[in-house]
Amino acid sequence: MSTDKTADKTADNTAGTTAGRTGDRTGGEPAWLLVTRREIVSRITDKSFVLGTAFMVVLIAGFIGFSIWQDEKTTDVTLGATPDSVAMATAIKDGAPDVDDKVEVTVTELADRDAAEAALRDDEVDAWLHPTDDGWQLTTESSEQDALTTVTRAVVQQTVLADNAAQVGTTVEALQAGSTVTTEFLRGDAERANVAEAVGFVFVFLFYFAALVFGMQLASSVIEEKQSRIVEIIAAAIPLRHLLAGKVLGNTALAVIQLLVYLAVGLVGLSFTSYSSYVPALSGPAAWFVAFFLAGFVALACLWAVAGSLASRTEDLQSTSTPLTMLMLVMFFGGLSLDGRAQVIASYVPPVSAVVMPKRILAGGVEWWEPLLALGLLAVFAGLTVMVGERLYRRALLQTGGRVSLKQAWATAE
Incomplete structure:
Protein backbone atom coordinates (compact mmCIF):
# COMPACT_ATOMS: atom_id res chain seq x y z
CA MET A 1 0.00 0.00 0.00
CA SER A 2 2.80 2.42 0.82
CA THR A 3 4.40 1.75 -2.56
CA ASP A 4 1.13 2.46 -4.37
CA LYS A 5 0.67 5.71 -2.42
CA THR A 6 4.21 6.78 -3.27
CA ALA A 7 3.64 6.03 -6.96
CA ASP A 8 0.37 7.97 -6.93
CA LYS A 9 2.04 10.91 -5.23
CA THR A 10 4.87 10.87 -7.76
CA ALA A 11 2.41 10.81 -10.65
CA ASP A 12 0.48 13.70 -9.11
CA ASN A 13 3.68 15.74 -8.68
CA THR A 14 4.70 14.98 -12.26
CA ALA A 15 1.30 15.99 -13.56
CA GLY A 16 1.38 19.21 -11.55
CA THR A 17 4.85 20.03 -12.79
CA THR A 18 3.81 19.32 -16.37
CA ALA A 19 0.75 21.49 -16.04
CA GLY A 20 2.84 24.31 -14.62
CA ARG A 21 5.35 24.06 -17.40
CA THR A 22 2.60 23.95 -20.00
CA GLY A 23 1.08 27.10 -18.62
CA ASP A 24 4.43 28.85 -18.58
CA ARG A 25 5.24 27.92 -22.16
CA THR A 26 1.87 28.67 -23.70
CA ILE A 68 1.25 16.28 -72.62
CA TRP A 69 4.00 14.33 -74.36
CA GLN A 70 1.56 11.66 -75.50
CA ASP A 71 -0.88 14.30 -76.72
CA GLU A 72 1.79 16.00 -78.82
CA LYS A 73 3.50 12.81 -79.95
CA THR A 74 3.33 11.98 -83.67
CA THR A 75 3.27 8.37 -84.84
CA ASP A 76 5.45 7.75 -87.89
CA VAL A 77 4.68 4.55 -89.78
CA THR A 78 6.14 3.08 -92.94
CA LEU A 79 3.65 1.33 -95.22
CA GLY A 80 4.97 -1.13 -97.77
CA ALA A 81 3.12 -1.41 -101.08
CA THR A 82 3.56 -3.83 -103.97
CA PRO A 83 2.64 -2.63 -107.50
CA ASP A 84 -1.01 -3.68 -107.10
CA SER A 85 -1.46 -1.53 -103.96
CA VAL A 86 0.66 1.58 -104.59
CA ALA A 87 -2.36 3.71 -105.53
CA MET A 88 -4.29 2.74 -102.39
CA ALA A 89 -1.23 3.19 -100.17
CA THR A 90 -0.74 6.68 -101.61
CA ALA A 91 -4.38 7.48 -100.88
CA ILE A 92 -3.84 6.33 -97.28
CA LYS A 93 -0.78 8.56 -97.00
CA ASP A 94 -2.69 11.58 -98.30
CA GLY A 95 -5.82 10.90 -96.26
CA ALA A 96 -4.15 10.04 -92.93
CA PRO A 97 -4.09 13.65 -91.58
CA ASP A 98 -7.86 13.92 -92.07
CA VAL A 99 -8.43 10.79 -89.96
CA ASP A 100 -5.74 11.34 -87.30
CA ASP A 101 -3.42 14.34 -87.47
CA LYS A 102 -0.97 12.55 -85.17
CA VAL A 103 -0.26 9.81 -87.74
CA GLU A 104 2.24 10.33 -90.58
CA VAL A 105 2.46 7.62 -93.23
CA THR A 106 5.44 7.02 -95.50
CA VAL A 107 4.97 4.70 -98.49
CA THR A 108 7.75 2.33 -99.58
CA GLU A 109 7.30 0.56 -102.92
CA LEU A 110 8.20 -3.13 -102.96
CA ALA A 111 8.71 -5.43 -105.93
CA ASP A 112 6.63 -8.42 -104.91
CA ARG A 113 5.34 -10.55 -102.05
CA ASP A 114 8.77 -11.99 -101.22
CA ALA A 115 10.28 -8.50 -101.04
CA ALA A 116 7.43 -7.36 -98.80
CA GLU A 117 7.89 -10.25 -96.37
CA ALA A 118 11.65 -9.67 -96.29
CA ALA A 119 11.10 -5.96 -95.57
CA LEU A 120 8.80 -6.85 -92.68
CA ARG A 121 11.32 -9.26 -91.17
CA ASP A 122 14.11 -6.68 -91.47
CA ASP A 123 11.94 -3.91 -89.94
CA GLU A 124 12.20 -1.82 -93.09
CA VAL A 125 8.42 -1.35 -93.12
CA ASP A 126 5.82 -1.48 -90.34
CA ALA A 127 3.09 -3.08 -92.48
CA TRP A 128 2.42 -4.31 -95.98
CA LEU A 129 -0.79 -3.40 -97.79
CA HIS A 130 -2.10 -5.77 -100.44
CA PRO A 131 -5.47 -6.64 -102.02
CA THR A 132 -7.48 -9.77 -101.24
CA ASP A 133 -10.53 -11.35 -102.84
CA ASP A 134 -12.92 -9.35 -100.67
CA GLY A 135 -10.94 -6.20 -99.90
CA TRP A 136 -7.58 -5.18 -98.54
CA GLN A 137 -5.24 -6.59 -95.92
CA LEU A 138 -2.54 -5.14 -93.70
CA THR A 139 0.19 -7.66 -92.92
CA THR A 140 2.61 -7.01 -90.05
CA GLU A 141 5.39 -9.11 -88.62
CA SER A 142 4.07 -9.91 -85.14
CA SER A 143 1.87 -7.13 -83.74
CA GLU A 144 -0.85 -4.88 -85.10
CA GLN A 145 -0.12 -1.21 -85.79
CA ASP A 146 -3.22 0.25 -84.15
CA ALA A 147 -2.88 3.81 -85.41
CA LEU A 148 -2.13 2.67 -88.97
CA THR A 149 -4.99 0.16 -88.90
CA THR A 150 -7.48 2.84 -87.86
CA VAL A 151 -6.33 5.22 -90.58
CA THR A 152 -6.22 2.49 -93.24
CA ARG A 153 -9.75 1.28 -92.51
CA ALA A 154 -11.17 4.79 -92.70
CA VAL A 155 -9.36 5.78 -95.91
CA VAL A 156 -9.95 2.45 -97.70
CA GLN A 157 -13.64 2.52 -96.83
CA GLN A 158 -14.01 6.07 -98.10
CA THR A 159 -11.99 5.42 -101.28
CA VAL A 160 -13.79 2.19 -102.19
CA LEU A 161 -17.16 3.77 -101.44
CA ALA A 162 -16.32 6.66 -103.76
CA ASP A 163 -15.28 4.27 -106.56
CA ASN A 164 -18.43 2.19 -106.16
CA ALA A 165 -20.60 5.32 -106.14
CA ALA A 166 -18.96 6.54 -109.35
CA GLN A 167 -19.64 3.21 -111.06
CA VAL A 168 -23.38 3.48 -110.41
CA GLY A 169 -23.50 7.15 -111.28
CA THR A 170 -24.03 8.67 -107.83
CA THR A 171 -21.98 10.25 -105.04
CA VAL A 172 -20.74 9.19 -101.63
CA GLU A 173 -22.83 11.89 -100.01
CA ALA A 174 -25.97 10.54 -101.65
CA LEU A 175 -25.20 7.00 -100.53
CA GLN A 176 -24.55 8.13 -96.95
CA ALA A 177 -27.56 10.42 -96.71
CA GLY A 178 -29.53 9.75 -93.53
CA SER A 179 -26.95 7.35 -92.07
CA THR A 180 -25.21 9.78 -89.70
CA VAL A 181 -25.50 9.04 -85.99
CA THR A 182 -24.70 11.80 -83.52
CA THR A 183 -24.63 11.89 -79.72
CA GLU A 184 -25.96 14.53 -77.37
CA PHE A 185 -25.68 15.14 -73.63
CA LEU A 186 -28.41 16.76 -71.60
Whole structure:
Protein backbone atom coordinates (compact mmCIF):
# COMPACT_ATOMS: atom_id res chain seq x y z
CA MET A 1 0.00 0.00 0.00
CA SER A 2 2.80 2.42 0.82
CA THR A 3 4.40 1.75 -2.56
CA ASP A 4 1.13 2.46 -4.37
CA LYS A 5 0.67 5.71 -2.42
CA THR A 6 4.21 6.78 -3.27
CA ALA A 7 3.64 6.03 -6.96
CA ASP A 8 0.37 7.97 -6.93
CA LYS A 9 2.04 10.91 -5.23
CA THR A 10 4.87 10.87 -7.76
CA ALA A 11 2.41 10.81 -10.65
CA ASP A 12 0.48 13.70 -9.11
CA ASN A 13 3.68 15.74 -8.68
CA THR A 14 4.70 14.98 -12.26
CA ALA A 15 1.30 15.99 -13.56
CA GLY A 16 1.38 19.21 -11.55
CA THR A 17 4.85 20.03 -12.79
CA THR A 18 3.81 19.32 -16.37
CA ALA A 19 0.75 21.49 -16.04
CA GLY A 20 2.84 24.31 -14.62
CA ARG A 21 5.35 24.06 -17.40
CA THR A 22 2.60 23.95 -20.00
CA GLY A 23 1.08 27.10 -18.62
CA ASP A 24 4.43 28.85 -18.58
CA ARG A 25 5.24 27.92 -22.16
CA THR A 26 1.87 28.67 -23.70
CA GLY A 27 1.27 31.93 -21.96
CA GLY A 28 -2.33 30.97 -21.15
CA GLU A 29 -3.27 29.73 -24.64
CA PRO A 30 -5.80 26.87 -24.86
CA ALA A 31 -4.37 23.39 -24.45
CA TRP A 32 -5.98 22.16 -27.68
CA LEU A 33 -4.09 24.84 -29.60
CA LEU A 34 -0.81 23.67 -28.09
CA VAL A 35 -1.56 20.08 -29.12
CA THR A 36 -2.58 21.22 -32.60
CA ARG A 37 0.69 23.09 -33.03
CA ARG A 38 2.65 20.10 -31.77
CA GLU A 39 0.94 17.78 -34.27
CA ILE A 40 1.60 20.14 -37.19
CA VAL A 41 5.22 20.92 -36.31
CA SER A 42 6.12 17.30 -35.60
CA ARG A 43 4.73 16.18 -38.95
CA ILE A 44 6.10 19.02 -41.06
CA THR A 45 9.58 18.39 -39.67
CA ASP A 46 9.23 14.65 -40.28
CA LYS A 47 11.31 13.62 -43.29
CA SER A 48 8.95 10.82 -44.29
CA PHE A 49 6.00 13.24 -44.47
CA VAL A 50 7.95 15.79 -46.52
CA LEU A 51 9.40 13.17 -48.84
CA GLY A 52 6.02 11.50 -49.26
CA THR A 53 4.36 14.79 -50.19
CA ALA A 54 7.20 15.66 -52.58
CA PHE A 55 6.97 12.23 -54.19
CA MET A 56 3.24 12.63 -54.78
CA VAL A 57 3.79 16.10 -56.29
CA VAL A 58 6.46 14.67 -58.62
CA LEU A 59 4.11 11.81 -59.50
CA ILE A 60 1.28 14.19 -60.39
CA ALA A 61 3.58 16.47 -62.38
CA GLY A 62 5.14 13.48 -64.12
CA PHE A 63 1.76 12.04 -65.09
CA ILE A 64 0.62 15.37 -66.50
CA GLY A 65 3.95 15.76 -68.34
CA PHE A 66 3.58 12.29 -69.81
CA SER A 67 0.03 13.10 -70.91
CA ILE A 68 1.25 16.28 -72.62
CA TRP A 69 4.00 14.33 -74.36
CA GLN A 70 1.56 11.66 -75.50
CA ASP A 71 -0.88 14.30 -76.72
CA GLU A 72 1.79 16.00 -78.82
CA LYS A 73 3.50 12.81 -79.95
CA THR A 74 3.33 11.98 -83.67
CA THR A 75 3.27 8.37 -84.84
CA ASP A 76 5.45 7.75 -87.89
CA VAL A 77 4.68 4.55 -89.78
CA THR A 78 6.14 3.08 -92.94
CA LEU A 79 3.65 1.33 -95.22
CA GLY A 80 4.97 -1.13 -97.77
CA ALA A 81 3.12 -1.41 -101.08
CA THR A 82 3.56 -3.83 -103.97
CA PRO A 83 2.64 -2.63 -107.50
CA ASP A 84 -1.01 -3.68 -107.10
CA SER A 85 -1.46 -1.53 -103.96
CA VAL A 86 0.66 1.58 -104.59
CA ALA A 87 -2.36 3.71 -105.53
CA MET A 88 -4.29 2.74 -102.39
CA ALA A 89 -1.23 3.19 -100.17
CA THR A 90 -0.74 6.68 -101.61
CA ALA A 91 -4.38 7.48 -100.88
CA ILE A 92 -3.84 6.33 -97.28
CA LYS A 93 -0.78 8.56 -97.00
CA ASP A 94 -2.69 11.58 -98.30
CA GLY A 95 -5.82 10.90 -96.26
CA ALA A 96 -4.15 10.04 -92.93
CA PRO A 97 -4.09 13.65 -91.58
CA ASP A 98 -7.86 13.92 -92.07
CA VAL A 99 -8.43 10.79 -89.96
CA ASP A 100 -5.74 11.34 -87.30
CA ASP A 101 -3.42 14.34 -87.47
CA LYS A 102 -0.97 12.55 -85.17
CA VAL A 103 -0.26 9.81 -87.74
CA GLU A 104 2.24 10.33 -90.58
CA VAL A 105 2.46 7.62 -93.23
CA THR A 106 5.44 7.02 -95.50
CA VAL A 107 4.97 4.70 -98.49
CA THR A 108 7.75 2.33 -99.58
CA GLU A 109 7.30 0.56 -102.92
CA LEU A 110 8.20 -3.13 -102.96
CA ALA A 111 8.71 -5.43 -105.93
CA ASP A 112 6.63 -8.42 -104.91
CA ARG A 113 5.34 -10.55 -102.05
CA ASP A 114 8.77 -11.99 -101.22
CA ALA A 115 10.28 -8.50 -101.04
CA ALA A 116 7.43 -7.36 -98.80
CA GLU A 117 7.89 -10.25 -96.37
CA ALA A 118 11.65 -9.67 -96.29
CA ALA A 119 11.10 -5.96 -95.57
CA LEU A 120 8.80 -6.85 -92.68
CA ARG A 121 11.32 -9.26 -91.17
CA ASP A 122 14.11 -6.68 -91.47
CA ASP A 123 11.94 -3.91 -89.94
CA GLU A 124 12.20 -1.82 -93.09
CA VAL A 125 8.42 -1.35 -93.12
CA ASP A 126 5.82 -1.48 -90.34
CA ALA A 127 3.09 -3.08 -92.48
CA TRP A 128 2.42 -4.31 -95.98
CA LEU A 129 -0.79 -3.40 -97.79
CA HIS A 130 -2.10 -5.77 -100.44
CA PRO A 131 -5.47 -6.64 -102.02
CA THR A 132 -7.48 -9.77 -101.24
CA ASP A 133 -10.53 -11.35 -102.84
CA ASP A 134 -12.92 -9.35 -100.67
CA GLY A 135 -10.94 -6.20 -99.90
CA TRP A 136 -7.58 -5.18 -98.54
CA GLN A 137 -5.24 -6.59 -95.92
CA LEU A 138 -2.54 -5.14 -93.70
CA THR A 139 0.19 -7.66 -92.92
CA THR A 140 2.61 -7.01 -90.05
CA GLU A 141 5.39 -9.11 -88.62
CA SER A 142 4.07 -9.91 -85.14
CA SER A 143 1.87 -7.13 -83.74
CA GLU A 144 -0.85 -4.88 -85.10
CA GLN A 145 -0.12 -1.21 -85.79
CA ASP A 146 -3.22 0.25 -84.15
CA ALA A 147 -2.88 3.81 -85.41
CA LEU A 148 -2.13 2.67 -88.97
CA THR A 149 -4.99 0.16 -88.90
CA THR A 150 -7.48 2.84 -87.86
CA VAL A 151 -6.33 5.22 -90.58
CA THR A 152 -6.22 2.49 -93.24
CA ARG A 153 -9.75 1.28 -92.51
CA ALA A 154 -11.17 4.79 -92.70
CA VAL A 155 -9.36 5.78 -95.91
CA VAL A 156 -9.95 2.45 -97.70
CA GLN A 157 -13.64 2.52 -96.83
CA GLN A 158 -14.01 6.07 -98.10
CA THR A 159 -11.99 5.42 -101.28
CA VAL A 160 -13.79 2.19 -102.19
CA LEU A 161 -17.16 3.77 -101.44
CA ALA A 162 -16.32 6.66 -103.76
CA ASP A 163 -15.28 4.27 -106.56
CA ASN A 164 -18.43 2.19 -106.16
CA ALA A 165 -20.60 5.32 -106.14
CA ALA A 166 -18.96 6.54 -109.35
CA GLN A 167 -19.64 3.21 -111.06
CA VAL A 168 -23.38 3.48 -110.41
CA GLY A 169 -23.50 7.15 -111.28
CA THR A 170 -24.03 8.67 -107.83
CA THR A 171 -21.98 10.25 -105.04
CA VAL A 172 -20.74 9.19 -101.63
CA GLU A 173 -22.83 11.89 -100.01
CA ALA A 174 -25.97 10.54 -101.65
CA LEU A 175 -25.20 7.00 -100.53
CA GLN A 176 -24.55 8.13 -96.95
CA ALA A 177 -27.56 10.42 -96.71
CA GLY A 178 -29.53 9.75 -93.53
CA SER A 179 -26.95 7.35 -92.07
CA THR A 180 -25.21 9.78 -89.70
CA VAL A 181 -25.50 9.04 -85.99
CA THR A 182 -24.70 11.80 -83.52
CA THR A 183 -24.63 11.89 -79.72
CA GLU A 184 -25.96 14.53 -77.37
CA PHE A 185 -25.68 15.14 -73.63
CA LEU A 186 -28.41 16.76 -71.60
CA ARG A 187 -25.59 18.39 -69.59
CA GLY A 188 -22.37 19.49 -71.27
CA ASP A 189 -20.70 17.45 -73.98
CA ALA A 190 -18.73 14.24 -74.38
CA GLU A 191 -15.31 15.80 -73.79
CA ARG A 192 -16.51 17.59 -70.66
CA ALA A 193 -18.02 14.32 -69.42
CA ASN A 194 -14.68 12.56 -69.88
CA VAL A 195 -12.82 15.30 -68.03
CA ALA A 196 -15.40 15.26 -65.22
CA GLU A 197 -15.08 11.49 -64.89
CA ALA A 198 -11.29 11.66 -64.70
CA VAL A 199 -11.25 14.52 -62.18
CA GLY A 200 -13.98 12.81 -60.17
CA PHE A 201 -11.77 9.74 -59.84
CA VAL A 202 -8.94 11.97 -58.62
CA PHE A 203 -11.23 13.53 -55.99
CA VAL A 204 -12.33 10.13 -54.68
CA PHE A 205 -8.78 8.77 -54.63
CA LEU A 206 -7.35 11.82 -52.84
CA PHE A 207 -10.01 11.65 -50.13
CA TYR A 208 -9.48 7.91 -49.61
CA PHE A 209 -5.70 8.25 -49.63
CA ALA A 210 -5.62 11.16 -47.15
CA ALA A 211 -8.20 9.64 -44.78
CA LEU A 212 -6.37 6.31 -44.73
CA VAL A 213 -2.81 7.62 -44.35
CA PHE A 214 -3.52 10.38 -41.84
CA GLY A 215 -6.06 8.24 -40.02
CA MET A 216 -3.66 5.35 -39.51
CA GLN A 217 -0.95 7.71 -38.29
CA LEU A 218 -3.38 9.42 -35.91
CA ALA A 219 -4.54 6.11 -34.47
CA SER A 220 -0.94 4.89 -34.15
CA SER A 221 0.10 8.00 -32.24
CA VAL A 222 -2.82 7.50 -29.82
CA ILE A 223 -1.75 3.89 -29.23
CA GLU A 224 1.88 4.87 -28.69
CA GLU A 225 0.92 7.43 -26.04
CA LYS A 226 -1.42 4.96 -24.39
CA GLN A 227 1.03 2.04 -24.47
CA SER A 228 3.88 4.11 -23.06
CA ARG A 229 1.56 5.46 -20.32
CA ILE A 230 2.56 9.01 -21.21
CA VAL A 231 -1.10 9.78 -21.84
CA GLU A 232 -1.69 9.47 -18.08
CA ILE A 233 0.72 12.34 -17.49
CA ILE A 234 -0.87 14.37 -20.29
CA ALA A 235 -4.35 13.68 -18.88
CA ALA A 236 -3.28 15.13 -15.54
CA ALA A 237 -2.11 18.31 -17.27
CA ILE A 238 -4.87 18.99 -19.82
CA PRO A 239 -8.44 17.74 -20.42
CA LEU A 240 -8.59 14.72 -22.73
CA ARG A 241 -11.10 16.47 -24.96
CA HIS A 242 -8.45 19.12 -25.62
CA LEU A 243 -5.98 16.39 -26.51
CA LEU A 244 -8.47 14.86 -28.96
CA ALA A 245 -9.36 18.25 -30.45
CA GLY A 246 -5.70 19.11 -30.96
CA LYS A 247 -4.93 15.81 -32.65
CA VAL A 248 -7.96 16.00 -34.95
CA LEU A 249 -7.42 19.67 -35.86
CA GLY A 250 -3.69 19.23 -36.38
CA ASN A 251 -4.09 16.27 -38.72
CA THR A 252 -7.01 17.95 -40.50
CA ALA A 253 -4.92 21.06 -41.13
CA LEU A 254 -2.06 18.96 -42.49
CA ALA A 255 -4.39 16.94 -44.72
CA VAL A 256 -6.04 20.07 -46.13
CA ILE A 257 -2.68 21.75 -46.77
CA GLN A 258 -1.43 18.64 -48.56
CA LEU A 259 -4.66 18.43 -50.55
CA LEU A 260 -4.39 22.08 -51.62
CA VAL A 261 -0.83 21.46 -52.82
CA TYR A 262 -1.96 18.48 -54.91
CA LEU A 263 -4.92 20.37 -56.38
CA ALA A 264 -2.77 23.40 -57.21
CA VAL A 265 -0.17 21.25 -58.96
CA GLY A 266 -2.90 19.38 -60.83
CA LEU A 267 -4.75 22.50 -62.01
CA VAL A 268 -1.55 24.30 -63.02
CA GLY A 269 -0.35 21.23 -64.87
CA LEU A 270 -3.72 20.83 -66.58
CA SER A 271 -3.43 24.39 -67.89
CA PHE A 272 -0.51 23.25 -70.08
CA THR A 273 -2.51 20.44 -71.71
CA SER A 274 -5.12 20.45 -74.44
CA TYR A 275 -7.75 20.58 -71.66
CA SER A 276 -6.60 23.99 -70.41
CA SER A 277 -9.96 25.54 -71.31
CA TYR A 278 -11.58 23.46 -68.55
CA VAL A 279 -9.39 24.80 -65.75
CA PRO A 280 -11.69 27.75 -64.86
CA ALA A 281 -14.71 25.43 -64.85
CA LEU A 282 -12.89 23.00 -62.54
CA SER A 283 -11.95 25.64 -59.98
CA GLY A 284 -15.48 25.84 -58.53
CA PRO A 285 -15.92 22.06 -58.09
CA ALA A 286 -12.41 21.89 -56.60
CA ALA A 287 -13.39 24.50 -53.98
CA TRP A 288 -16.53 22.51 -53.16
CA PHE A 289 -14.43 19.37 -52.85
CA VAL A 290 -12.14 21.06 -50.30
CA ALA A 291 -15.21 22.02 -48.23
CA PHE A 292 -16.64 18.49 -48.34
CA PHE A 293 -13.18 17.05 -47.66
CA LEU A 294 -12.82 19.22 -44.56
CA ALA A 295 -16.15 18.15 -43.03
CA GLY A 296 -15.74 14.49 -43.94
CA PHE A 297 -12.15 14.27 -42.78
CA VAL A 298 -12.94 15.76 -39.34
CA ALA A 299 -15.54 13.03 -38.78
CA LEU A 300 -13.23 10.22 -39.93
CA ALA A 301 -10.23 11.59 -38.02
CA CYS A 302 -12.24 11.53 -34.81
CA LEU A 303 -13.24 7.92 -35.51
CA TRP A 304 -9.60 7.00 -36.14
CA ALA A 305 -8.68 8.51 -32.78
CA VAL A 306 -11.40 6.38 -31.16
CA ALA A 307 -10.03 3.30 -32.92
CA GLY A 308 -6.63 4.06 -31.43
CA SER A 309 -8.01 4.62 -27.94
CA LEU A 310 -9.84 1.28 -27.98
CA ALA A 311 -6.56 -0.56 -28.61
CA SER A 312 -3.94 -1.22 -25.96
CA ARG A 313 -1.26 -2.42 -28.37
CA THR A 314 -0.37 -1.71 -31.97
CA GLU A 315 -1.46 -5.24 -32.85
CA ASP A 316 -5.01 -4.40 -31.70
CA LEU A 317 -5.43 -1.59 -34.23
CA GLN A 318 -6.32 -3.92 -37.09
CA SER A 319 -9.27 -5.20 -35.09
CA THR A 320 -10.49 -1.86 -33.72
CA SER A 321 -10.17 -0.11 -37.11
CA THR A 322 -11.86 -2.78 -39.24
CA PRO A 323 -15.33 -1.12 -39.25
CA LEU A 324 -13.74 2.19 -40.16
CA THR A 325 -11.69 0.63 -42.95
CA MET A 326 -14.82 -1.02 -44.34
CA LEU A 327 -16.63 2.34 -44.25
CA MET A 328 -13.84 3.96 -46.23
CA LEU A 329 -13.94 1.18 -48.83
CA VAL A 330 -17.68 1.72 -49.19
CA MET A 331 -17.01 5.42 -49.74
CA PHE A 332 -14.26 4.70 -52.27
CA PHE A 333 -16.14 2.19 -54.43
CA GLY A 334 -19.42 4.01 -53.97
CA GLY A 335 -17.84 7.23 -55.17
CA LEU A 336 -16.49 5.48 -58.26
CA SER A 337 -19.36 3.20 -59.24
CA LEU A 338 -22.63 4.86 -58.24
CA ASP A 339 -24.59 6.62 -60.96
CA GLY A 340 -28.12 7.67 -61.78
CA ARG A 341 -30.66 7.81 -58.97
CA ALA A 342 -28.38 5.89 -56.60
CA GLN A 343 -25.71 8.56 -57.01
CA VAL A 344 -28.21 11.35 -56.33
CA ILE A 345 -29.41 9.67 -53.13
CA ALA A 346 -25.87 8.90 -51.95
CA SER A 347 -24.84 12.52 -52.49
CA TYR A 348 -26.98 13.46 -49.46
CA VAL A 349 -25.97 10.53 -47.22
CA PRO A 350 -22.97 11.25 -44.94
CA PRO A 351 -20.14 10.42 -45.06
CA VAL A 352 -20.44 9.04 -48.63
CA SER A 353 -21.65 12.46 -49.74
CA ALA A 354 -18.13 13.79 -49.14
CA VAL A 355 -16.99 12.13 -52.38
CA VAL A 356 -20.24 11.68 -54.32
CA MET A 357 -21.57 15.26 -54.28
CA PRO A 358 -18.31 16.76 -55.65
CA LYS A 359 -18.58 14.28 -58.55
CA ARG A 360 -22.13 15.43 -59.25
CA ILE A 361 -20.99 19.05 -59.17
CA LEU A 362 -18.30 18.20 -61.72
CA ALA A 363 -20.82 16.58 -64.05
CA GLY A 364 -23.01 19.70 -63.93
CA GLY A 365 -26.76 20.11 -63.69
CA VAL A 366 -26.80 20.39 -59.88
CA GLU A 367 -29.12 23.01 -58.39
CA TRP A 368 -27.44 25.67 -56.23
CA TRP A 369 -29.08 24.44 -53.04
CA GLU A 370 -28.07 20.80 -53.41
CA PRO A 371 -24.38 21.15 -52.43
CA LEU A 372 -25.36 23.41 -49.54
CA LEU A 373 -27.87 20.87 -48.24
CA ALA A 374 -25.42 17.98 -48.62
CA LEU A 375 -22.64 19.95 -46.94
CA GLY A 376 -24.97 20.92 -44.10
CA LEU A 377 -25.96 17.29 -43.52
CA LEU A 378 -22.31 16.26 -43.61
CA ALA A 379 -21.41 18.98 -41.10
CA VAL A 380 -24.19 17.80 -38.77
CA PHE A 381 -22.90 14.24 -39.12
CA ALA A 382 -19.37 15.42 -38.35
CA GLY A 383 -20.63 17.27 -35.25
CA LEU A 384 -22.49 14.22 -33.96
CA THR A 385 -19.49 12.02 -34.70
CA VAL A 386 -17.22 14.34 -32.74
CA MET A 387 -19.63 14.35 -29.76
CA VAL A 388 -19.94 10.56 -29.68
CA GLY A 389 -16.27 10.03 -30.50
CA GLU A 390 -15.15 12.41 -27.76
CA ARG A 391 -17.05 10.41 -25.14
CA LEU A 392 -15.68 7.08 -26.37
CA TYR A 393 -12.16 8.49 -26.64
CA ARG A 394 -12.12 9.91 -23.10
CA ARG A 395 -13.49 6.74 -21.50
CA ALA A 396 -11.33 4.27 -23.43
CA LEU A 397 -8.02 6.11 -23.49
CA LEU A 398 -7.01 5.45 -19.89
CA GLN A 399 -8.16 1.82 -19.85
CA THR A 400 -5.27 -0.62 -20.19
CA GLY A 401 -4.86 -4.37 -20.02
CA GLY A 402 -6.45 -5.30 -23.34
CA ARG A 403 -8.65 -4.17 -26.19
CA VAL A 404 -11.67 -2.12 -25.09
CA SER A 405 -15.02 -2.73 -26.75
CA LEU A 406 -17.32 0.10 -27.79
CA LYS A 407 -19.87 -1.04 -25.22
CA GLN A 408 -17.29 -0.96 -22.45
CA ALA A 409 -16.04 2.46 -23.47
CA TRP A 410 -19.55 3.92 -23.63
CA ALA A 411 -20.62 2.46 -20.26
CA THR A 412 -17.44 3.30 -18.34
CA ALA A 413 -17.94 5.89 -15.64
CA GLU A 414 -16.16 9.23 -15.89
